[in-house]
Amino acid sequence: SQTIHQWPATLVQPVGSPLSLECTVEGTSNPNLYWYRQAAGRGLQLLFYSVGIGQISSEVPQNLSASRPQDRQFILSSKKLLLSDSGFYLCAWSPGGAANYGYTFGSGTRLTVV
């Protein structure tokens, strides 16, 4: 069966520090991968999605970046965090080709920038 792992679960980082959040999927090949951010009490904002290795689409211009170095690995990064980067980050995957059966989400990372 397919599983998605996301870590760390919680992170407190100072302003200006770097960020690296990692997401991996097991039990499938060539998944579509997504990074979402959710501010407190608000909806989901799509940050990046990827349909293959090295293929990244950005939905929101900001100081975050994403990379997909391996088929089932998706990394969210920042060189210098801002206070506004605080939030809850969710990784998700869907079978390659279409998302007809829905996304499967990771358990999320709660990021607090101080």
Place this chain on the structure above:
Amino acid sequence: AQTVTQSQPEMSVQEAETVTLSCTYDTSESDYYLFWYKQPPSRQMILVIRQEAYKQQNATENRFSVNFQKAAKSFSLKISDSQLGDAAMYFCAYTGTGNQFYFGTGTSLTVIP
């Protein structure tokens, strides 16, 4: 562009009662899929129910059912016999021919004992 609208930011229901959460969407596509996701306090997103637009029959999953009105572009979620564990944020979502989901802004459901 596809949009998903949830007009009820907050709802409440008495335990064991029935509640309906509303969702409307806008699309020009004829083939698409609709979903309801639940986000409990743990913030793990859980798929509750899925509806294929070409199917007229409303999807059901145990106590959860939908009222899918394609012409009206409406997709409401009914929760029967509400339980304390149903308290969560509920998101309506749409996907069409592409890979992306479009989420509504969510409805926070409180279950009153």
